[in-house]
Amino acid sequence: MKHSIIDSHIHFDQYSESTRSTILKELPEYKVEALISVSTNLVSAQKNLALAEVDERIKPAFGFHPEQELPSDWEVNQLCSFLNEHKNQMVAIGEVGLPYYLLREHPEIKVEPYLEMLEIFVKQASELNKPISLHAVYDDAPVVCDLLEKYSVTKAHFHWFKGDERTVQRMIQNGYYISITPDCLYETEIQQLIKAYPLANMMVETDGPWPFGGPFQDTVTHPKMIHDSVQQIAEIKRVQVEKVYVELYKNTKKFYGL
Numbered sequence: 469m470k471h472s473i474i475d476s477h478i479h480f481d482q483y484s485e486s487t488r489s490t491i492l493k494e495l496p497e498y499k500v501e502a503l504i505s506v507s508t509n510l511v512s513a514q515k516n517l518a519l520a521e522v523d524e525r526i527k528p529a530f531g532f533h534p535e536q537e538l539p540s541d542w543e544v545n546q547l548c549s550f551l552n553e554h555k556n557q558m559v560a561i562g563e564v565g566l567p568y569y570l571l572r573e574h575p576e577i578k579v580e581p582y583l584e585m586l587e588i589f590v591k592q593a594s595e596l597n598k599p600i601s602l603h604a605v606y607d608d609a610p611v612v613c614d615l616l617e618k619y620s621v622t623k624a625h626f627h628w629f630k631g632d633e634r635t636v637q638r639m640i641q642n643g644y645y646i647s648i649t650p651d652c653l654y655e656t657e658i659q660q661l662i663k664a665y666p667l668a669n670m671m672v673e674t675d676g677p678w679p680f681g682g683p684f685q686d687t688v689t690h691p692k693m694i695h696d697s698v699q700q701i702a703e704i705k706r707v708q709v710e711k712v713y714v715e716l717y718k719n720t721k722k723f724y725g726l
Contacts, residue, residue, distance in 0.1 A: 470499040471713035473698065474720040475691040476647045477563070477601060477627040477673035480505035480526060481515040487677075491690060492523060498692040501525065501717075502726060504673075506563040506601050506627075508533035510547045517554060527724060529560040529601050531589060534567040538581050548592060555596050559724045562601025563627070564589040566608040583611070590615045599623035599723055605630045613638055625723065628675055630657055636664055645723055647673040650693040652700045654682035662704045667712065671720045672697050 480488065480503050495501075505520070506529045507513040516528040530551050532539055539547070551561060567582055593600040600621060604612035609631040616624050624644040631639075639646070646665055652658040662670075676689035684693060698716065702709040720726070 470695060471698075471710065472499045472501045472717055473672065473691070473694045473713070474502045474504070474717060474724075474726070475500060475674050475676075475694060476504050476625070476671035476720050476724070478503050478505055478676045478691065479508065479512075479678075480676070481507070481512050481519060483677050487688060488519075492525070495525060495691065498690075498695065500691045500694070502527050503691060504529060504559060504601070504720075504724060506533075506560075507531055508536070508563065509539065510543055510550060513547065513550055517557060520557065527559045527726065528557065529562040530554070530558050531562045531564040531601070532585065533563050534565045534582055534586070534603055535570045536567075538585070544585060544588065548588065551592060551596070555598070558598065559726070560599040560601050560625070561589050561593045561596075562599075562625070563603050564600065565603030566612065568603075568605050568608050583615075586612070587615055590619050590621055593623075594619040594621050599625060599725075601625045601627055603627065606632075609635045610638070613642065613644075616642070616644075623723065625671070627673055629661065633664070636661070640666060640669065643669065645669045645671055645719065647671040648697050648701060649673055649675055650680045650684055650689075650697050651682065652697050652704075653684075659700075659704055662701055667701075667705060667707065667715050668719065670701070670716060671723065672701075672716050 505516045513530040520526040520528045626646050629646040672694045702712040
C-alpha cells in the first residue's frame with residue numbers, strides 16, 4: 469500500500485489543460501495529497517491562483533523565476549501587490565532566486581538587478597511571515613543564505629539544490645529545507661546530497677513539467693514519480709521506507725502550513 473505524498477515543487481500551470489486534468493484524476497490512485505504549485509511571473513501567479521480556487525489540492529506559491537529576462541519595475545510592483553492581496557491564499561513566495569544557468573549562457577548579464585529583485589521577495593517573505601521557495605544553486609547559494617540571514621528568514625526551501633559541502637553545512641545549521649527530484653535515481657551529485665542532508669529537513673518534488681532522464685526518459689513528469697524518489701532516499705539513508713514516507717510528508721505539511 470502506498471503512503472501519502474506531497475509534491476513540494478511543481479509548475480502545475482505550465483502543463484496543458486488535458487494533462488493537468490489527467491494528473492488531477494490520478495492523484496488519489498498515487499496517494500498524492502497536494503501539489504505546491506510555484507509561479508514564474510505575474511501571469512503564472514494569476515493562473516496558479518485560478519487553479520487553486522478550482523481544486524484545493526493545488527497550493528499556490530507566487531514569485532518570479534530568475535532564469536529569464538528581468539521584469540519591468542511595473543511588473544515587480546504588480547507582483548508584490550498581488551502577493552499582499554492574496555497572502556491568505558498563497559502558501560509561500562516562490563519560485564524566486566538567482567539566474568545561475570542564464571549567466572553561464574550570457575556572462576554579459578549583470579547579476580545586481582536580480583539580487584535587488586530577490587531582496588524585495590526575501591523582505592516580503594519576512595514581513596508576511598511566509599515560507600520562500602528558492603532557485604539557488606552552486607555559487608549562488610551562499611549569496612542567498614546571506615540575504616536570508618539579513619532578514620531573519622528561516623523558512624527557506626532550496627528546491628533541486630546543488631552546492632558545495634560548506635554551503636550544505638551552513639544550510640543545515642540554519643534549518644533550511646531542500647527537496648529531492650526524481651534524478652536521485654541516476655545522479656551521483658544528488659545521491660551524495662541525500663547522504664549529507666538530514667531527513668528532518670528534506671522534502672520531495674518533481675519540478676514538473678521539467679523532463680527527467682534515466683528510467684523516466686521520454687515520459688511526462690508526474691507527481692507519482694515521487695514514490696521512486698522516496699524508495700531511493702530510504703535506500704541511500706538506510707532507513708525503513710515507511711519512516712521516510714512519514715517524515716517527508718510531515719516535513720512538507722509543517723513547512724508549508726498545510
